[in-house]
Amino acid sequence: MPTNNADLHCEISQQSPIPLTAKFSCKAGEVLAVVGPSGGGKTTLLRMIAGLSSSEQGKIECGGKTWFDDEQHIHLSPQQRHIGYVPQHFGLFPHLTALENVISGLDHIPKIERKARALDWLERVNLHGLPARLPAQLSGGQRQRVALARALAREPSVLLLDEPFSAVDRETRERLYMELARLKSQLSIPVVMVTHDMNEALLLADKMILISQGKMLQQGKPFEVLSHPCNETVARQMGLRNIFNAEVSGRDVDANITWLKMGEQIIASDSAPELVVGQQVRWVIPNQGIRFNAITSGRLCRSINKLDIVIESMLIMGESVRVKARMADVDEVFNMDIPSHLAEKLSLKSGLATTIALKSEQVHILES
Template structure:
């Protein structure tokens, strides 16, 4: 994948992520992290670049190719879970199963809710669920698309630290059964240490460092760009 644009948020990044691997994307606010994920998902179009997932070309500016977002097999989990308030947990997951036969959808939705430890809560609406439970529904909905890539953008920053820790463990458990690339944008150092195999440090739209998690986080550049901002965000969230 390579994506570049002059603005409104500058971006000039080339990245690769293998099936079953978690690539952590870290960097200061405004570095282009969310823009990168949105471009992969087709939610915004950059000036130039190429996105290839599982040998399928989703975007190629040289060829004039830009696959519509709903035709990209992407699982998205954002900070704001964006569940439909009028639908139950089961109904929210089922909305992402339209590519499957109608008779299969409730069975698959129930299976995915069990996978994220929400069995027994299928009939509850978002207002009847805790923040952590709502985010589990969002994860189940992302998996319902049978994604070729899973994009996680600050997925746990809206929940308290205890819930965050439990969700980290559940994502680690989930990844063992997934063979798709996972890109995780986060400001939480503990999160990236627990979950990421590699890290890409993004600054002003450019990948400044990329490598093993410990190697990147121990670098002077990461301490300058990431650690200070992370501590400030943590003090506001906890």
């Protein structure tokens, strides 16, 4: 793989046929997840990077080379950009073997070198022994690996993945996650991955951008976006369910703390945005910021945010339990997913009155 600086920079804007505005960069060796609901503009953005379509306005650069510039009337073809592209349903030629499919992407190198290069990449994605099979003779996960090998064998300047794991079962998806994570360490190119699966982005991406209805809502490291969504729209798109009303009861700018009041309960947030005492706000906390920690034996984790709750319902979902609980003196409901073994250990059940702790560094006040 090329070791030179091959960062991707993209700034595009258009009103038709699909409104889309985005500005971001992806460093070499970095995985950028583009996340959002269907019809939000994710695939359109990927096609613009690939050169399969162009924006009304903007500029796309990679490795210091301009791929698209509406003012300069530059629009390089996909071949000129030398991208690796894995479409949603693999895009393999059904009449070609796995080996031939990979070779089909290597027309940029001498013919004599193509077979060895293709075999090497099939080996790298753990498909040794299967080069002579047709796509119909391969499982979904194996077809996905062939598509990935074909894209990477090109030694592309950028790897583009469009919902790369959506067409395979969960077990295969988990194995492919591991495969991509392993390959990522070998790649010194930007990798842009479109997905609607938030867990996928949290697991694989170094950075993510949230897109909805053609607009970029927020960008940053996945866990930072999850912990500090800029507004309620982002919080809900991230799948956060614990969003509440509160009143600002105090601020300590020096200690970087804001005190929030819910009923008679005071909650501390490790942040001090420009708010005034008495102001009504919305705040959010991710699932991992809520702790059931050996409550039954009285060893709740050290926290200034301890809330009395009553468990309303418990829904077993495989290895985890979805717990719905209501605060004792406020009409607010917490939704929590906890491991099944912990729920059993703590003897949690419907109707139980107990206590939870909220991590103050994850109590995040939303912009109004």
